[in-house]
Amino acid sequence: MSLAKVSGYVQKGPYLNGTNITISELSTQLDPTGKIFTSQIIDNQGTFEITNVELASHYVERKADGFYFNEVTNKNSTSQLTLFALSDLSDKTSLNVNILSTLEKNNHNKIAAKLHLCPTNRLTALTSTLFQPFFSLIGTGGRIQ
Numbered sequence: 001m002s003l004a005k006v007s008g009y010v011q012k013g014p015y016l017n018g019t020n021i022t023i024s025e026l027s028t029q030l031d032p033t034g035k036i037f038t039s040q041i042i043d044n045q046g047t048f049e050i051t052n053v054e055l056a057s058h059y060v061e062r063k064a065d066g067f068y069f070n071e072v073t074n075k076n077s078t079s080q081l082t083l084f085a086l087s088d089l090s091d092k093t094s095l096n097v098n099i100l101s102t103l104e105k106n107n108h109n110k111i112a113a114k115l116h117l118c119p120t121n122r123l124t125a126l127t128s129t130l131f132q133p134f135f136s137l138i139g140t141g142g143r144i145q
Contacts, residue, residue: 001058001089006037007049008095010064012081014046019066021048026059030086033057044069058090061105064097 006023018040025035039050041064048064065082069075085101 001055003053003055003089003093005049005051006053006089006093006095007047008062008097009046010041010048010083010097011046011068012083012099013069013071013077014044015041015064015066015068016046016076017041017044019046019064019068021050022063022065023050023053024061024063025055025057026061026086027057028059030059032061041066055089058088060087060089060095061085062087062095062097062101 010019010021021039021041023037023039025033027033033056035055037050037053039048041048046068062085063082064084066080067077068081070077083097083099083102084105085095085097086105087095089095
């Protein structure tokens with residue numbers, strides 16, 4: 001798979017210019033292949049872009065490690081935070097990394113052990129599991145039952 005550009009945003013509050021971004025190719029079983037692409041955040045909105053991406057598989061893990069704008073203190077963070085995300089690039093080239101994508105990635109191994117599904121179905125099941133509490137609240141008008 002050859003992609004001219006993979007881009008997106010990294011946000012907790014927006015990650016700051018210079019934050020390191022790594023995209024690692026994963027096998028069809030979602031294991032690292034050793035192929036890695038690196039870049040940096042290019043502005044203080046959390047924007048990243050990696051060009052000329054050549055992959056044997058369409059699964060990737062994204063990692064962002066750096067400082068971010070803290071919307072609570074209205075200042076840049078004083079310590080670094082690492083966020084992750086898993087993606088299937090077969091139908092997209094825009095990728096975002098955030099707190100929810102990190103929770104999703106961290107729960108992946110638990111879901112994978114319980115469900116014997118292909119990687120695409122694992123990612124779908126993982127997303128459904130992660131967002132189920134939010135969907136439940138929407139169905140009740142936001143009231144916790």
